[in-house]
Amino acid sequence: MSIKIHGVGKRFGDFVALDDINLEIPSGELTALLGPSGGGKSTLLRIIAGLELSDTGSVEIEGKDATALPAQKRNVGFVFQHYAAFRHMTVAQNVGYGLKIRKRPKREIAAKVEELLALVHLSQFADRLPSQLSGGQRQRMALARALAIEPSVLLLDEPFGALDAKVRKELRAWLRRLHDEVHVTTVFVTHDQEEALEVADQIVVINNGRIEQIGTPDQLYDVPASEFVMGFLGPVTVLDGSLVRPHDIEVVTVPFPGAYAGRIARSSRVGFEVRLEVALTEAGRDGAAQSAPVLVTLTRAEAAAKQLDEGLPVWVKPIAEAASCAG
Numbered sequence: 330m331s332i333k334i335h336g337v338g339k340r341f342g343d344f345v346a347l348d349d350i351n352l353e354i355p356s357g358e359l360t361a362l363l364g365p366s367g368g369g370k371s372t373l374l375r376i377i378a379g380l381e382l383s384d385t386g387s388v389e390i391e392g393k394d395a396t397a398l399p400a401q402k403r404n405v406g407f408v409f410q411h412y413a414a415f416r417h418m419t420v421a422q423n424v425g426y427g428l429k430i431r432k433r434p435k436r437e438i439a440a441k442v443e444e445l446l447a448l449v450h451l452s453q454f455a456d457r458l459p460s461q462l463s464g465g466q467r468q469r470m471a472l473a474r475a476l477a478i479e480p481s482v483l484l485l486d487e488p489f490g491a492l493d494a495k496v497r498k499e500l501r502a503w504l505r506r507l508h509d510e511v512h513v514t515t516v517f518v519t520h521d522q523e524e525a526l527e528v529a530d531q532i533v534v535i536n537n538g539r540i541e542q543i544g545t546p547d548q549l550y551d552v553p554a555s556e557f558v559m560g561f562l563g564p565v566t567v568l569d570g571s572l573v574r575p576h577d578i579e580v581v582t583v584p585f586p587g588a589y590a591g592r593i594a595r596s597s598r599v600g601f602e603v604r605l606e607v608a609l610t611e612a613g614r615d616g617a618a619q620s621a622p623v624l625v626t627l628t629r630a631e632a633a634a635k636q637l638d639e640g641l642p643v644w645v646k647p648i649a650e651a652a653s654c655a656g
Protein backbone atom coordinates (compact mmCIF):
# COMPACT_ATOMS: atom_id res chain seq x y z
CA MET A 330 0.00 0.00 0.00
CA SER A 331 1.30 3.39 -0.92
CA ILE A 332 -0.94 5.52 1.30
CA LYS A 333 -2.66 4.45 4.51
CA ILE A 334 -5.16 6.80 6.08
CA HIS A 335 -6.32 5.83 9.52
CA GLY A 336 -9.09 7.47 11.54
CA VAL A 337 -8.70 10.87 9.89
CA GLY A 338 -11.11 13.55 11.08
CA LYS A 339 -11.26 17.26 10.29
CA ARG A 340 -13.54 20.03 11.53
CA PHE A 341 -13.81 23.63 10.48
CA GLY A 342 -15.35 25.24 13.58
CA ASP A 343 -18.46 23.16 14.31
CA PHE A 344 -18.61 21.78 10.79
CA VAL A 345 -17.41 18.19 10.36
CA ALA A 346 -15.63 18.11 6.99
CA LEU A 347 -14.20 14.58 7.45
CA ASP A 348 -15.36 11.96 9.91
CA ASP A 349 -13.22 8.91 10.74
CA ILE A 350 -11.79 8.25 7.28
CA ASN A 351 -10.01 4.91 6.86
CA LEU A 352 -8.56 4.24 3.45
CA GLU A 353 -5.72 2.38 1.75
CA ILE A 354 -4.48 3.57 -1.61
CA PRO A 355 -2.58 0.88 -3.53
CA SER A 356 0.82 1.58 -5.08
CA GLY A 357 0.92 2.34 -8.77
CA GLU A 358 -2.85 2.64 -9.14
CA LEU A 359 -5.08 5.52 -10.08
CA THR A 360 -7.62 6.15 -7.33
CA ALA A 361 -10.50 8.61 -7.77
CA LEU A 362 -12.08 10.45 -4.84
CA LEU A 363 -15.60 10.95 -6.13
CA GLY A 364 -18.54 12.75 -4.59
CA PRO A 365 -20.74 15.81 -4.59
CA SER A 366 -19.45 19.30 -3.98
CA GLY A 367 -18.66 19.99 -0.34
CA GLY A 368 -18.41 16.29 0.55
CA GLY A 369 -14.80 16.56 1.73
CA LYS A 370 -12.76 15.25 -1.23
CA SER A 371 -10.43 18.24 -1.51
CA THR A 372 -9.94 18.38 2.24
CA LEU A 373 -8.84 14.74 2.24
CA LEU A 374 -6.48 15.33 -0.69
CA ARG A 375 -5.00 18.37 1.04
CA ILE A 376 -4.45 16.32 4.20
CA ILE A 377 -2.61 13.67 2.15
CA ALA A 378 -0.54 16.45 0.56
CA GLY A 379 0.31 18.05 3.88
CA LEU A 380 -1.37 21.33 2.90
CA GLU A 381 -3.87 20.84 5.71
CA LEU A 382 -3.45 19.05 9.04
CA SER A 383 -6.07 16.58 10.27
CA ASP A 384 -7.49 16.94 13.80
CA THR A 385 -7.34 13.19 14.42
CA GLY A 386 -5.84 10.12 12.78
CA SER A 387 -2.73 9.41 10.78
CA VAL A 388 -1.42 9.44 7.21
CA GLU A 389 1.26 7.02 6.12
CA ILE A 390 3.00 7.44 2.76
CA GLU A 391 5.17 4.61 1.44
CA GLY A 392 5.45 3.03 4.88
CA LYS A 393 6.47 6.28 6.60
CA ASP A 394 4.32 8.17 9.08
CA ALA A 395 3.70 11.49 7.32
CA THR A 396 1.04 12.86 9.69
CA ALA A 397 3.21 15.70 10.95
CA LEU A 398 5.50 16.12 7.93
CA PRO A 399 5.31 19.41 6.01
CA ALA A 400 4.22 19.22 2.37
CA GLN A 401 7.78 19.69 1.00
CA LYS A 402 8.99 16.62 2.87
CA ARG A 403 6.27 14.26 1.64
CA ASN A 404 7.56 13.86 -1.90
CA VAL A 405 4.16 14.45 -3.45
CA GLY A 406 3.33 16.16 -6.74
CA PHE A 407 0.24 18.33 -6.82
CA VAL A 408 -1.94 19.72 -9.62
CA PHE A 409 -4.94 21.98 -8.99
CA GLN A 410 -7.83 22.98 -11.21
CA HIS A 411 -6.32 26.40 -11.74
CA TYR A 412 -2.68 25.81 -12.18
CA ALA A 413 -0.44 28.63 -11.06
CA ALA A 414 2.38 28.71 -13.60
CA PHE A 415 5.30 31.12 -13.41
CA ARG A 416 4.23 33.50 -16.17
CA HIS A 417 7.63 34.94 -16.93
CA MET A 418 9.23 31.50 -17.31
CA THR A 419 9.05 29.33 -20.41
CA VAL A 420 7.26 26.01 -20.39
CA ALA A 421 10.60 24.19 -20.05
CA GLN A 422 11.66 26.42 -17.14
CA ASN A 423 8.33 25.84 -15.40
CA VAL A 424 8.69 22.07 -15.74
CA GLY A 425 12.29 22.16 -14.49
CA TYR A 426 11.61 24.53 -11.60
CA GLY A 427 11.29 21.88 -8.87
CA LEU A 428 14.61 20.35 -9.90
CA LYS A 429 16.33 23.75 -10.06
CA ILE A 430 15.37 24.64 -6.49
CA ARG A 431 16.60 21.22 -5.46
CA LYS A 432 19.92 22.28 -7.00
CA ARG A 433 20.13 19.41 -9.48
CA PRO A 434 22.89 19.72 -12.10
CA LYS A 435 21.88 21.71 -15.21
CA ARG A 436 22.46 18.83 -17.58
CA GLU A 437 20.29 16.49 -15.54
CA ILE A 438 17.50 19.10 -15.45
CA ALA A 439 17.66 19.62 -19.22
CA ALA A 440 17.46 15.87 -19.88
CA LYS A 441 14.58 15.37 -17.45
CA VAL A 442 12.62 18.33 -18.84
CA GLU A 443 13.06 17.03 -22.39
CA GLU A 444 11.84 13.58 -21.36
CA LEU A 445 8.80 14.98 -19.52
CA LEU A 446 7.82 17.36 -22.31
CA ALA A 447 7.89 14.43 -24.71
CA LEU A 448 5.76 12.42 -22.28
CA VAL A 449 3.06 15.11 -22.14
CA HIS A 450 3.42 15.88 -25.87
CA LEU A 451 4.59 19.44 -25.41
CA SER A 452 8.13 19.21 -26.80
CA GLN A 453 7.44 21.74 -29.55
CA PHE A 454 6.19 24.27 -26.96
CA ALA A 455 9.25 24.15 -24.69
CA ASP A 456 10.21 27.78 -25.35
CA ARG A 457 6.75 29.30 -25.19
CA LEU A 458 5.36 31.20 -22.24
CA PRO A 459 2.44 29.60 -20.37
CA SER A 460 0.13 32.37 -21.64
CA GLN A 461 0.78 31.08 -25.17
CA LEU A 462 -0.68 27.65 -24.34
CA SER A 463 -4.29 26.47 -24.41
CA GLY A 464 -5.97 25.50 -21.11
CA GLY A 465 -5.49 21.79 -21.81
CA GLN A 466 -1.82 22.27 -22.72
CA ARG A 467 -1.28 24.25 -19.51
CA GLN A 468 -2.69 21.40 -17.42
CA ARG A 469 -0.39 18.96 -19.22
CA MET A 470 2.51 21.26 -18.39
CA ALA A 471 1.35 21.25 -14.77
CA LEU A 472 1.41 17.46 -14.76
CA ALA A 473 4.91 17.42 -16.23
CA ARG A 474 6.02 19.86 -13.55
CA ALA A 475 4.49 17.74 -10.80
CA LEU A 476 6.17 14.61 -12.18
CA ALA A 477 9.61 16.26 -12.48
CA ILE A 478 10.52 15.69 -8.84
CA GLU A 479 9.69 11.98 -9.25
CA PRO A 480 7.03 12.07 -6.54
CA SER A 481 5.99 8.88 -4.80
CA VAL A 482 2.41 10.12 -5.06
CA LEU A 483 0.70 12.39 -7.58
CA LEU A 484 -2.32 14.30 -6.23
CA LEU A 485 -4.72 15.88 -8.71
CA ASP A 486 -7.59 18.12 -7.57
CA GLU A 487 -10.11 18.44 -10.43
CA PRO A 488 -7.19 18.98 -12.82
CA PHE A 489 -9.47 19.29 -15.85
CA GLY A 490 -12.36 20.99 -14.05
CA ALA A 491 -11.93 24.37 -15.71
CA LEU A 492 -11.72 23.04 -19.26
CA ASP A 493 -14.54 22.61 -21.75
CA ALA A 494 -16.26 19.23 -22.07
CA LYS A 495 -14.46 18.09 -25.22
CA VAL A 496 -10.94 18.91 -23.99
CA ARG A 497 -11.82 17.36 -20.64
CA LYS A 498 -12.71 14.09 -22.32
CA GLU A 499 -9.51 14.09 -24.37
CA LEU A 500 -7.35 14.79 -21.32
CA ARG A 501 -9.12 12.09 -19.33
CA ALA A 502 -8.16 9.46 -21.90
CA TRP A 503 -4.70 10.96 -22.09
CA LEU A 504 -4.25 10.81 -18.29
CA ARG A 505 -5.17 7.14 -18.30
CA ARG A 506 -2.58 6.43 -21.02
CA LEU A 507 0.02 8.54 -19.20
CA HIS A 508 -0.66 6.64 -16.00
CA ASP A 509 -0.27 3.31 -17.77
CA GLU A 510 3.17 4.52 -18.93
CA VAL A 511 4.41 6.08 -15.70
CA HIS A 512 2.57 4.02 -13.03
CA VAL A 513 2.97 6.62 -10.32
CA THR A 514 0.44 6.23 -7.49
CA THR A 515 -2.19 8.83 -8.32
CA VAL A 516 -5.11 10.22 -6.34
CA PHE A 517 -7.58 12.17 -8.41
CA VAL A 518 -10.46 14.32 -7.08
CA THR A 519 -13.54 14.63 -9.25
CA HIS A 520 -17.26 15.19 -8.88
CA ASP A 521 -17.85 13.75 -12.36
CA GLN A 522 -18.89 10.09 -12.15
CA GLU A 523 -18.16 9.44 -15.82
CA GLU A 524 -14.62 10.73 -15.37
CA ALA A 525 -14.07 8.45 -12.36
CA LEU A 526 -15.62 5.40 -14.05
CA GLU A 527 -13.51 5.89 -17.17
CA VAL A 528 -10.16 6.68 -15.61
CA ALA A 529 -9.85 5.07 -12.17
CA ASP A 530 -8.68 1.64 -11.02
CA GLN A 531 -10.32 2.23 -7.66
CA ILE A 532 -13.07 4.72 -6.73
CA VAL A 533 -13.71 6.08 -3.24
CA VAL A 534 -17.16 7.65 -2.97
CA ILE A 535 -17.18 10.44 -0.38
CA ASN A 536 -20.29 12.22 0.85
CA ASN A 537 -20.89 14.38 3.92
CA GLY A 538 -17.36 13.78 5.16
CA ARG A 539 -17.71 9.99 5.14
CA ILE A 540 -16.72 7.18 2.80
CA GLU A 541 -19.85 5.67 1.25
CA GLN A 542 -18.09 2.91 -0.69
CA ILE A 543 -14.71 1.84 -2.04
CA GLY A 544 -14.43 -0.40 -5.07
CA THR A 545 -13.55 -0.83 -8.71
CA PRO A 546 -15.71 1.06 -11.21
CA ASP A 547 -17.59 -2.18 -12.00
CA GLN A 548 -18.19 -3.04 -8.34
CA LEU A 549 -19.62 0.39 -7.64
CA TYR A 550 -21.78 0.43 -10.71
CA ASP A 551 -23.08 -3.13 -10.44
CA VAL A 552 -23.21 -3.62 -6.67
CA PRO A 553 -23.73 -0.19 -5.11
CA ALA A 554 -23.65 -0.24 -1.32
CA SER A 555 -26.30 2.42 -0.92
CA GLU A 556 -28.97 4.36 -2.76
CA PHE A 557 -26.66 7.32 -2.65
CA VAL A 558 -23.87 5.49 -4.52
CA MET A 559 -26.29 4.02 -7.04
CA GLY A 560 -27.85 7.40 -7.76
CA PHE A 561 -24.51 9.18 -7.90
CA LEU A 562 -22.95 6.78 -10.40
CA GLY A 563 -25.70 6.85 -13.00
CA PRO A 564 -29.37 7.48 -13.75
CA VAL A 565 -31.91 5.65 -11.56
CA THR A 566 -35.66 5.16 -11.38
CA VAL A 567 -37.98 3.62 -8.80
CA LEU A 568 -39.91 0.43 -9.56
CA ASP A 569 -42.08 -0.94 -6.75
CA GLY A 570 -39.97 0.55 -3.99
CA SER A 571 -36.55 -0.41 -5.42
CA LEU A 572 -34.02 1.76 -7.25
CA VAL A 573 -33.23 0.39 -10.69
CA ARG A 574 -31.25 1.75 -13.63
CA PRO A 575 -33.53 2.81 -16.50
CA HIS A 576 -31.59 0.66 -18.98
CA ASP A 577 -32.03 -2.38 -16.72
CA ILE A 578 -35.80 -2.40 -17.21
CA GLU A 579 -37.42 -4.58 -19.81
CA VAL A 580 -40.58 -3.40 -21.58
CA VAL A 581 -42.97 -5.93 -23.08
CA THR A 582 -46.27 -5.41 -24.86
CA VAL A 583 -48.04 -8.47 -23.43
CA PRO A 584 -48.66 -9.39 -19.75
CA PHE A 585 -45.65 -11.17 -18.34
CA PRO A 586 -45.16 -12.90 -14.94
CA GLY A 587 -43.58 -10.54 -12.42
CA ALA A 588 -44.03 -7.49 -14.65
CA TYR A 589 -46.06 -4.40 -13.71
CA ALA A 590 -48.79 -3.10 -15.96
CA GLY A 591 -48.66 0.49 -17.16
CA ARG A 592 -48.97 2.81 -20.13
CA ILE A 593 -46.34 4.80 -22.03
CA ALA A 594 -47.02 8.35 -20.87
CA ARG A 595 -44.14 9.93 -22.75
CA SER A 596 -41.49 8.92 -25.24
CA SER A 597 -38.52 11.03 -26.28
CA ARG A 598 -35.54 10.40 -28.48
CA VAL A 599 -32.12 11.58 -27.28
CA GLY A 600 -29.39 10.67 -29.76
CA PHE A 601 -29.23 6.87 -30.02
CA GLU A 602 -31.50 6.38 -27.01
CA VAL A 603 -35.24 6.33 -26.55
CA ARG A 604 -36.45 7.37 -23.10
CA LEU A 605 -39.87 6.27 -21.93
CA GLU A 606 -41.96 7.35 -18.99
CA VAL A 607 -44.25 4.50 -18.04
CA ALA A 608 -47.19 5.38 -15.76
CA LEU A 609 -47.99 2.27 -13.71
CA THR A 610 -51.61 1.16 -13.46
CA GLU A 611 -50.94 -1.91 -11.35
CA ALA A 612 -50.59 -1.78 -7.57
CA GLY A 613 -47.18 -2.49 -6.06
CA ARG A 614 -46.28 -4.19 -2.78
CA ASP A 615 -47.79 -1.34 -0.76
CA GLY A 616 -51.17 -1.83 -2.43
CA ALA A 617 -51.19 1.38 -4.49
CA ALA A 618 -50.00 2.15 -8.02
CA GLN A 619 -46.72 4.10 -7.94
CA SER A 620 -47.39 7.78 -8.56
CA ALA A 621 -44.07 8.69 -10.24
CA PRO A 622 -43.56 7.24 -13.72
CA VAL A 623 -40.97 4.51 -14.26
CA LEU A 624 -38.15 5.72 -16.50
CA VAL A 625 -36.92 3.27 -19.10
CA THR A 626 -34.15 3.73 -21.66
CA LEU A 627 -33.66 1.53 -24.66
CA THR A 628 -32.07 1.75 -28.07
CA ARG A 629 -33.93 3.27 -30.99
CA ALA A 630 -33.88 -0.10 -32.76
CA GLU A 631 -35.55 -1.85 -29.79
CA ALA A 632 -38.19 0.85 -29.43
CA ALA A 633 -38.94 0.74 -33.14
CA ALA A 634 -39.10 -3.07 -33.25
CA LYS A 635 -41.67 -3.13 -30.44
CA GLN A 636 -43.50 -0.06 -31.77
CA LEU A 637 -43.37 1.55 -28.35
CA ASP A 638 -45.47 4.64 -28.96
CA GLU A 639 -47.05 7.00 -26.46
CA GLY A 640 -50.34 5.70 -25.05
CA LEU A 641 -49.48 2.01 -25.57
CA PRO A 642 -50.23 -0.38 -22.67
CA VAL A 643 -47.00 -2.10 -21.59
CA TRP A 644 -45.58 -4.30 -18.82
CA VAL A 645 -42.25 -3.47 -17.17
CA LYS A 646 -39.85 -5.49 -15.05
CA PRO A 647 -36.18 -5.28 -14.12
CA ILE A 648 -33.94 -7.57 -16.18
CA ALA A 649 -32.60 -10.54 -14.22
CA GLU A 650 -29.06 -9.16 -13.81
CA ALA A 651 -30.16 -5.61 -12.95
CA ALA A 652 -28.25 -3.70 -10.27
CA SER A 653 -30.73 -2.53 -7.67
CA CYS A 654 -30.98 -1.02 -4.25
CA ALA A 655 -33.88 -1.54 -1.89
CA GLY A 656 -35.68 1.74 -1.33
Ligand SMILES: Nc1ncnc2c1ncn2[C@@H]1O[C@H](COP(=O)(O)OP(=O)(O)OP(=O)(O)O)[C@@H](O)[C@H]1O
Nearest residue numbers: 341344346364365366367368369370371372373520
Ligand atom coordinates in the same frame (compact mmCIF):
# COMPACT_ATOMS: atom_id res chain seq x y z
N1 LIG B 1 -10.67 26.34 5.24
C1 LIG B 1 -11.95 26.04 5.44
N2 LIG B 1 -12.67 26.69 6.37
C2 LIG B 1 -13.98 26.40 6.58
N3 LIG B 1 -14.65 25.44 5.91
C3 LIG B 1 -13.99 24.77 4.97
C4 LIG B 1 -12.60 25.04 4.68
N4 LIG B 1 -12.22 24.20 3.69
C5 LIG B 1 -13.31 23.46 3.37
N5 LIG B 1 -14.35 23.78 4.14
C6 LIG B 1 -15.69 23.18 4.10
O1 LIG B 1 -15.55 21.77 4.22
C7 LIG B 1 -16.46 21.10 3.35
C8 LIG B 1 -15.70 20.15 2.46
O2 LIG B 1 -14.95 20.90 1.53
P1 LIG B 1 -14.11 20.22 0.38
O3 LIG B 1 -13.48 21.31 -0.43
O4 LIG B 1 -13.23 19.20 0.96
O5 LIG B 1 -15.25 19.51 -0.46
P2 LIG B 1 -15.15 18.85 -1.87
O6 LIG B 1 -15.83 17.52 -1.75
O7 LIG B 1 -13.77 18.85 -2.38
O8 LIG B 1 -16.05 19.79 -2.73
P3 LIG B 1 -15.69 20.59 -4.08
O9 LIG B 1 -15.81 19.58 -5.17
O10 LIG B 1 -16.78 21.63 -4.12
O11 LIG B 1 -14.32 21.15 -3.88
C9 LIG B 1 -17.22 22.18 2.60
O12 LIG B 1 -18.48 22.35 3.20
C10 LIG B 1 -16.36 23.41 2.78
O13 LIG B 1 -17.15 24.56 2.79
